[in-house]
Amino acid sequence: MANYGLIGKNIAYSFSKKFFTQKFKEEKLPHSYHNFDIETLDVFKKIIQQDTTIKGLNVTIPYKEKIIPYLDTLDSQARIIGAVNTIKVLEDGTLKGYNTDHYGFSKALSNYPAVLKKTALILGNGGASKAIKYALDDLGYNHTTVSRNVTKDTITYQQVTKQVIENNTLIVNTTPLGVAPDVLKSPEIPYSYITKEHFLFDLVYNPQKTTFLKHGLAKGATIANGSKMLEYQAQKAWSIWNS
Numbered sequence: 001m002a003n004y005g006l007i008g009k010n011i012a013y014s015f016s017k018k019f020f021t022q023k024f025k026e027e028k029l030p031h032s033y034h035n036f037d038i039e040t041l042d043v044f045k046k047i048i049q050q051d052t053t054i055k056g057l058n059v060t061i062p063y064k065e066k067i068i069p070y071l072d073t074l075d076s077q078a079r080i081i082g083a084v085n086t087i088k089v090l091e092d093g094t095l096k097g098y099n100t101d102h103y104g105f106s107k108a109l110s111n112y113p114a115v116l117k118k119t120a121l122i123l124g125n126g127g128a129s130k131a132i133k134y135a136l137d138d139l140g141y142n143h144t145t146v147s148r149n150v151t152k153d154t155i156t157y158q159q160v161t162k163q164v165i166e167n168n169t170l171i172v173n174t175t176p177l178g179v180a181p182d183v184l185k186s187p188e189i190p191y192s193y194i195t196k197e198h199f200l201f202d203l204v205y206n207p208q209k210t211t212f213l214k215h216g217l218a219k220g221a222t223i224a225n226g227s228k229m230l231e232y233q234a235q236k237a238w239s240i241w242n243s
Contacts, residue, residue: 003053004241005034007044007067007087008060012037013180013206015230016058023238044070048095056241057087058234061176064127071097081134083127086237098240101131104233106139108201108224115199115222117169118142123187124174125154128203132172144168146189157188165193171216173202178210186211196220205230 006016012035020033036047041063048054059067064083068074071087072094078084084097109116118141122132125147136143144164147154155164165171171194177185194200200216203226213223 001030001032001053002055003032003034003051004056004058005036005054006058006060007036007038007041007047007063009037009039009062011035011060014060015205015227016060016234019231019234020238041066041070048089055089056237057089058237059085059087061126061128065130068097071095073097075099077102077134081130083130085127085131085233086240088240098237099131099134100233100236100240101128101229102135102138103236104229104231105132105203106135107232108226108229109135109139111228112199112222112224115169115197119168120144120170120172121146121160121164121168121189122172122174123189125149125151126174129174132174132203141170146187160189162190162193165190165198169197170199170201173200173204173210173212176204178202178207178212179204180206183207184211186215191215191219194219194221198222199224202226203229 006014014035017033017035024031064085067084073096075098078097078099081099086098086100088096120136120141120143122129122143122145125145145154177187194216198221200221200223202210202212204210205226208225216223
């Protein structure tokens with residue numbers, strides 16, 4: 001028997017717990033999966049030390065970047081990305097960080113090859129955004145990141161013009177805007193310039209159709225939420241824990 005879990009904050013809605021609990025039940029595996037809903041990472045080491053049956057953990061908002069100093073080693077891809085969403089407890093008790101978000105996103109995106117051009121707008125600049133950038137780089141996309149704060153590598157939401165929208169047919173929301181219960185929120189971009197040529201991908205999966213996606217749907221755009229991405233990244237995490 002082994003224990004697995006999710007490290008995050010305000011994660012009662014967790015996809016991971018439902019996914020793995022169902023997986024263990026269907027495959028008759030004697031494992032369990034728990035949500036570790038914590039206010040601060042100060043208690044992270046205590047969680048690991050108190051339960052020696054923990055073999056793997058997922059990591060979600062807001063700790064994908066902050067968790068790194070608590071780990072002993074990083075997978076090469078996680079090191080490049082600068083964010084971790086999967087932790088494996090090695091046989092010697094040390095912790096190794098991985099990123100499976102980029103894999104999940106790339107695999108989910110591959111379901112829509114006919115509608116995609118190689119230009120993308122990434123909304124948000126957090127840990128999830130870093131994995132999306134890595135995936136898009138790997139797929140040969142030109143992409144622009146939009147952030148609330150001005151940096152040398154991003155533009156602001158106020159700088160998202162008609163031309164920016166027209167030049168980027170894939171628009172990916174990596175922010176938590178629109179997640180339940182704040183379902184009316186959405187990134188502030190000029191949706192009036194969205195067309196049927198666009199593809200809006202939202203990493204949020206609860207609700208299934210966020211306000212962001214509804215804006216796209218109203219303009220005839222192709223839309224997808226984050227459920228498939230999460231499913232694929234969870235499968236990848238499972239293979240890492242069992243490798």
